Amino acid sequence: MEQKLSPGVQRYVDRANEFVARRAKFRAGVRRLKFDTIAVHGAYGADEVYASGNGGVIEPIFPSTSQAYRDSDEMEAGLGYLIPTWCYSRIHNPTVFYLEETLALLESYGCDEDASGLCTSSGMSAIKQAIEPLVALSGAAGEAINFVSAAQVYGGSFQLFNVRMRERGALVRWVTEPWDIEAWSALVDENTRFLYAEMPSNPQQSCFDVAAVAALAHARGIPLIVDSTIATPALMRPLQHGADVVVHSLTKTVGAGGFAIGGGIVARHNLTSRHLPDEAKANYALWLKLWPFRDSGPCMSAHSAFFLLNELRTLRLRIASMSANTMTVARFLEQHPKVERVDYLGLSHHRQHDLACRYLRLVDDGTPTFGHLMSFNIAGSAADTRRFFDALQRIYRATDLGRIKSVATLPAISTHAQQGEEGRKLAGIPPTMVRLCVGGEHPDDVIADLDQALRQI
Ligand SMILES: *Cc1c(COP(=O)(O)O)cnc(C)c1O
Numbered sequence: 001m002e003q004k005l006s007p008g009v010q011r012y013v014d015r016a017n018e019f020v021a022r023r024a025k026f027r028a029g030v031r032r033l034k035f036d037t038i039a040v041h042g043a044y045g046a047d048e049v050y051a052s053g054n055g056g057v058i059e060p061i062f063p064s065t066s067q068a069y070r071d072s073d074e075m076e077a078g079l080g081y082l083i084p085t086w087c088y089s090r091i092h093n094p095t096v097f098y099l100e101e102t103l104a105l106l107e108s109y110g111c112d113e114d115a116s117g118l119c120t121s122s123g124m125s126a127i128k129q130a131i132e133p134l135v136a137l138s139g140a141a142g143e144a145i146n147f148v149s150a151a152q153v154y155g156g157s158f159q160l161f162n163v164r165m166r167e168r169g170a171l172v173r174w175v176t177e178p179w180d181i182e183a184w185s186a187l188v189d190e191n192t193r194f195l196y197a198e199m200p201s202n203p204q205q206s207c208f209d210v211a212a213v214a215a216l217a218h219a220r221g222i223p224l225i226v227d228s229t230i231a232t233p234a235l236m237r238p239l240q241h242g243a244d245v246v247v248h249s250l251t252k253t254v255g256a257g258g259f260a261i262g263g264g265i266v267a268r269h270n271l272t273s274r275h276l277p278d279e280a281k282a283n284y285a286l287w288l289k290l291w292p293f294r295d296s297g298p299c300m301s302a303h304s305a306f307f308l309l310n311e312l313r314t315l316r317l318r319i320a321s322m323s324a325n326t327m328t329v330a331r332f333l334e335q336h337p338k339v340e341r342v343d344y345l346g347l348s349h350h351r352q353h354d355l356a357c358r359y360l361r362l363v364d365d366g367t368p369t370f371g372h373l374m375s376f377n378i379a380g381s382a383a384d385t386r387r388f389f390d391a392l393q394r395i396y397r398a399t400d401l402g403r404i405k406s407v408a409t410l411p412a413i414s415t416h417a418q419q420g421e422e423g424r425k426l427a428g429i430p431p432t433m434v435r436l437c438v439g440g441e442h443p444d445d446v447i448a449d450l451d452q453a454l455r456q457i
Pocket residue numbers: 122123124125154156157198202227229230248249250251252261262263401
């Protein structure tokens with residue numbers, strides 16, 4: 001940005017600089033508020049409400065595809081990214097901005113370092129956008145590049161890594177025991193671009209020591225990326241433990257009402273990567289948004305952002321009640337003779353209960369809290385499992401999770417069907433496994449439905 005600006009363009013830049021300084025001050029104030037207050041008000045404060053002239057209390061929705069400029073000078077300043085602007089809704093949109101800011105503030109809650117957010121059309125596009133620049137750079141002469149991921153990942157992520165990234169020449173190395181730090185370090189070499197894991201994973205609920213894996217990544221000069229879809233910032237904020245990038249399917253737990261598909265990326269400023277250029281590392285989410293993202297076009301719609309913003313406001317309350325309900329249901333299933341095993345992080349026999357207690361704690365409260373995701377295996381055959389599943393009356397059969405309405409699925413024929421028998425074995429998904437996400441109903445009614453369906457086998 002060394003070029004000399006015309007006086008007209010400079011006038012817009014000067015005016016914008018004042019606005020940017022005011023916004024930075026406002027944002028610093030918001031960062032000092034409590035989690036629920038940030039979730040409720042986000043990046044939309046009283047000054048903006050009153051300045052709007054209409055006093056609307058809720059963030060406005062901007063369905064417009066494009067922004068009009070007052071004159072050619074403002075257009076030049078805007079499209080040259082010299083002033084804050086949204087130009088065109090594929091690049092940026094004011095309603096999406098409110099969601100991005102709120103998500104970034106919640107994910108960096110309690111962190112010294114700041115972070116920025118970027119919202120995408122889906123969780124998968126968030127993951128793809130987050131990793132793409134890291135695998136775009138070629139390896140040491142003649143060598144293939146790689147990245148290391150926990151094997152227990154969402155089915156779509158498994159395919160993205162195992163098929164799509166391989167097509168590009170970026171080879172995934174699976175860590176089958178991500179809770180073991182040695183298993184990670186054994187797979188990292190000179191050509192490793194990043195480390196990746198879910199916490200807790202869907203549906204196995206495997207955990208890993210975020211701080212230890214982040215330290216390993218940084219010692220090798222690479223970033224750690226964490227998919228925190230299930231935990232949400234109400235239970236864990238990976239950036240606080242050293243992770244560099246957090247990705248979300250906002251479709252799921254954040255968007256519990258089930259109105260919109262969406263994804264999010266939150267990246268710490270000055271992330272670790274010895275491969276990315278400095279301008280990308282300084283503010284990765286913003287850099288992604290301004291450059292690679294606009295050339296691919298996986299943008300979120302203003303309508304989706306509006307719904308998701310509204311859902312975020314009650315995130316902590318919802319997670320607290322859904323977690324309590326899930327614990328009650330897990331205890332019921334544990335006693336049931338037709339159930340072979342129950343996997344829920346909240347049960348003390350779960351092999352990662354201790355790790356979960358360390359990392360998953362209700363924000364601003366500190367109580368270990370384990371979320372809404374559980375799975376159990378039917379004591380019987382695959383056919384028995386389907387009979388049970390088909391008999392459910394209130395719990396919906398849907399490949400979905402984190403809903404305010406309880407949903408169940410059979411991972412072997414749904415979320416993990418694509419990856420084949422071998423892949424499912426690697427990830428530990430038998431055909432008798434039922435994934436259950438307990439919603440906001442009274443747990444007695446969820447239990448009654450499970451009980452009648454279990455009696456069918
Ligand atoms: C669903 C899911 C995704 C993908 O998100 P979409 O919004 O469906 O694209 C990624 N990670 C996890 C853990 C998920 O559950």
